[in-house]
Amino acid sequence: MVLPSLNYNFVGEPGQYGAYWGLNANIQNIVRVDERDSLRFSVSPNWTLPYTSSIGDIYELKLSFQSDLYVVNDVDEDSDSVTGGGDDFDGVAGRFFPEASLKWRYPFVRPGETITQVFQPIAQLVLAPDCCNVGEIPNDDSRAFEWDDTKVFDPDRFSGLDRVDSGSRLNYGFEWTGYLPEGGYADVFLGQSLRFWNDNDELRDGSGIDEDLSDLVGRIAVVPSDWLDMTYRFRLDLDDLDMNRQDLGLSAGPEEFRVDLHYIQLENDVEDSKEEQVSAGVRAKLGEFWTIGTQGTYDIHDSELIAIGSLLEYQDECFGMMLNAAYSPESDDEDSSGDFTAMVQFRFTNLGNIGSNF
Known part of the structure; x- marks a missing residue:
C-alpha cells in the first residue's frame, strides 16, 4: 500500500536574464505485509536559464540538485525483489545527485502559401556523476523504462525517483514540422544518444541505451485537425537494422x-x-x-x-x-x-x- 504519496512542484517568476528557479519535492511511504517497506523524502531544486541569440538559435542551461533520504526495511541489496532473501538491509540510506544540461536548437523557418515548414537540429550535453544507484535504496517506481523519442532530451529519463540517470552523455537529433493554414500539422523526429562512459546500470539491459551509442528513435505524426491524431514511433537497432520497438497510435x-x-x-x-x-x-x-x-x-x-x-x-x-x-x-x-x-x-x-x- 502506498500511503501517502505527496508531490510538490514550484516554478518561480523569471528574473534577471530570464532565469528562474524551480523546486520538486516528494514524500512517499510504501508498506507491504512481510515484505520490503520504504519511506522516501526527496527534494530537487533547479535553476534554468533560457537564451536566444541574435542569429536565432536557442539555448537552455539547467542545473538540478536532487537529494534523497530513505528509511527502509528488508531491502535486498543484490536485487529489486520486494520479498528480500539476500543481504537484507534495514536502516537509513541517502544520496546527493547534481546534474547539469545545456540544450541547443536552431529553428529554420520557411513560410509558404500552402504550408509553413520548420526544420531544427537539436543537441544537448548532460553532465552528471557516474554514481548513486546503490543497493540500499529500493527501486519501486523506476523499473519500467522505454527508450523512445520523448526521452532523448529529457535529462532524467527514468519515470520515478528511485533511480537517477547517472553518467554524462551527448544527445542529438532533428525535427521537421509542417504547419497548414487551417491548423493541422505533420511532424518528423529522429534522435540518438551517445554516452561517454558505461555505468553498467542493470535497468538499461535491452532498453536501447545499454550500449554507449543508443538505438535510433523516431516519430512520424500526422494531425490534420483537433479531431484526429495519428502517430508512429519506432526504435531502430543500428547494428542489425532490426526494429526493436514500434508503436502505432490513433486518437480520434x-x-x-x-x-x-x-x-x-x-x-x-x-x-x-x-x-x-x-x-x-x-x-x-x-x-x-x-x-x-x-x-x-x-x-x-x-x-x-x-x-x-x-x-x-x-x-x-x-x-x-x-x-x-x-x-x-x-x-x-x-x-x-x-x-x-x-x-x-x-x-x-x-x-x-x-x-x-x-
Whole structure:
C-alpha cells in the first residue's frame, strides 16, 4: 500500500536574464505485509536559464540538485525483489545527485502559401556523476523504462525517483514540422544518444541505451485537425537494422468523446522474445469539470488480456481529483485470481499533488 504519496512542484517568476528557479519535492511511504517497506523524502531544486541569440538559435542551461533520504526495511541489496532473501538491509540510506544540461536548437523557418515548414537540429550535453544507484535504496517506481523519442532530451529519463540517470552523455537529433493554414500539422523526429562512459546500470539491459551509442528513435505524426491524431514511433537497432520497438497510435474524436487505439511491438532482448500488444480506450467529458474513461490492453502473442482499467476525474481552475482502478488477470501464482490496484490523487494548483495507492 502506498500511503501517502505527496508531490510538490514550484516554478518561480523569471528574473534577471530570464532565469528562474524551480523546486520538486516528494514524500512517499510504501508498506507491504512481510515484505520490503520504504519511506522516501526527496527534494530537487533547479535553476534554468533560457537564451536566444541574435542569429536565432536557442539555448537552455539547467542545473538540478536532487537529494534523497530513505528509511527502509528488508531491502535486498543484490536485487529489486520486494520479498528480500539476500543481504537484507534495514536502516537509513541517502544520496546527493547534481546534474547539469545545456540544450541547443536552431529553428529554420520557411513560410509558404500552402504550408509553413520548420526544420531544427537539436543537441544537448548532460553532465552528471557516474554514481548513486546503490543497493540500499529500493527501486519501486523506476523499473519500467522505454527508450523512445520523448526521452532523448529529457535529462532524467527514468519515470520515478528511485533511480537517477547517472553518467554524462551527448544527445542529438532533428525535427521537421509542417504547419497548414487551417491548423493541422505533420511532424518528423529522429534522435540518438551517445554516452561517454558505461555505468553498467542493470535497468538499461535491452532498453536501447545499454550500449554507449543508443538505438535510433523516431516519430512520424500526422494531425490534420483537433479531431484526429495519428502517430508512429519506432526504435531502430543500428547494428542489425532490426526494429526493436514500434508503436502505432490513433486518437480520434472531439474533446467531449475521445477514442484511443494503440499497437505496440517490442523486441525483448533480455528474454530473447517478441511482445505484441493492442490497447483501446475511450474518454468522455461529463459537463465542464468531470471526465470518465476506460482502457484495456491485450497481448497478441500470448492471446490473453493484460489489464483493464477505468478512471474518474474532476478538474477545475484550482482543484483536481482522479480515481484510477485497474485489474490484471496475469499472475505468477496459479492460485491467484489476479491483481487489483487503485489510486486516488488530489491536485491543488497552488500547492501540489497528494496521492495514495491501494
